[in-house]
Amino acid sequence: MPTAIAVTSADLVLPPTDHQTPTAALLHSPDAQPLDAALADMSVLLEQHGYVIALYPSTIPLAHERRLHTVRSVLESDRIACLKLDLPPLGVAVLVRQLRQLSICDFSAGVVASAARLLSHYIYAGALLNSVTRLDRVPVSLKSHAKSWVPGSQFGVLANPNPQLIKIxxxxxxxxxFRTQLLVAKGQLASEWxxxxxxxxxxxxxxxxxxxxxxxxxxxxxxxLVEFGAYLPDISVLYQLVSSVRREVCTWCGRELIGDRCGFCSAPLAPPENQTHTTGVLNHGAPMRQGS
Structure with missing residues (x-):
């Protein structure tokens, strides 16, 4: 069975790209599910899949985040990875789908978990906004704040991989x-930009x-707003991207990893000189950037 991918909100589970891509399990918040039920659900996932990779946005309520770590602690299981993501919501959903795709490949759970940090560098997540006065996730200059008060102003903002902000x-x-596909989610802003x-x-x-x-x-x-995310849709490209990075063994938990940090125990790779960088996997020879 493939490694289970789990999320903290149902809207982070995008439709599969093909009939082989598995769905993701939903990890409910404390106010929606008692602890004993959450423990039972996680136990079933571990029994069925062996490993669980839980991905959640950095913006979820603290109580929900604590629940994830409580479940892991009570079950005393090192087969659960809890990965906090700083991507915007649509970017998180894109990454979740990519890991769902990779979960059915011949990668170990450790490689799939550590691939989250690698693949996030290749997701261009942003939004078209009518105002940046309340935007605190991306650096906004005083000049942009002033322009935000002008009627009809709109702003293009990129939060990942490198923050950018422009006035339309x-x-x-x-x-x-490199070649991407664009995912678009429209809010209450009527624009085709x-x-x-x-x-x-x-x-x-x-x-x-x-x-x-x-x-x-x-x-x-x-x-x-209109939120958007450009991403690598092809599973063969994702597979090549991940498999082109040299695999290491975590010195703390013994699992495989790529990059500079274990996805399960968060231990950094040591020694630093063991880290590798490759080029030429994507079109235009875009380099892999690790360890941001």
Whole structure:
């Protein structure tokens, strides 16, 4: 059985890209499920899959995050990985789907878990906003704040992999230098800028629409937005990207990993000189960046 991928919200589970991509398990919040039920559900997942990789946004309530670690602690299981992600909600959903794709490949659970940090570098997650006055996830200058009060102003913001902010009509967002597909989730902002301007500029290979994640308005500071994420959709490319990095063995828990940190116990790779970097996996020879 493939390694189980679990999430903390149902809207982080995007439709599968093919009939082989498994779904993700839902880890309920404390106010929606008592602890004994959460322990029972996790025990079933471990029995059926062997390992569980739980991915959750950095913005979830503290009580929900504590529940995840409580379940892991009570079960005394080192086969549960709890990975906190700083990506915007739609970016988290994209990464979750990519790990769901990788979970059925011939990678160990340790490699799949540590691949989350690697793959996040190749997700271009952003949004079109009508205001940046309440945006605190991306650096915003005083000048941009002032412009935000001008009626009709709109801003293109990229949160990952490198923060960017432009006023629509006065610049462009730097996009990926490799082939991607664009996922779009519309909020309460009527605009076609993402599909008519951004998508052609980034030369995306296709565009897919989905529902806006519940937490997106809070993450971006406004409900008047269009969230987007450019990503690698092809499982063969993802497989090549992950398999091209030399695998190491965690000196703490003994599991396989790629990059510079274990996905299960969070121990850093030692010694540092064992880290590797490869090039040429993606189009245009985009380098792998590890250990951000």
């Amino acid at each position: 009509g006065s610049g462009e967002l730097a996009g990926p230098e 993402v599909s008519s301007t951004l998508a052609p500029a980034w030369q995306v290979q296709g565009l897919e629409e989905t529902a806006l994640p519940v937490d997106s308005p809070r993450w971006w500071g406004t409900s008047r």
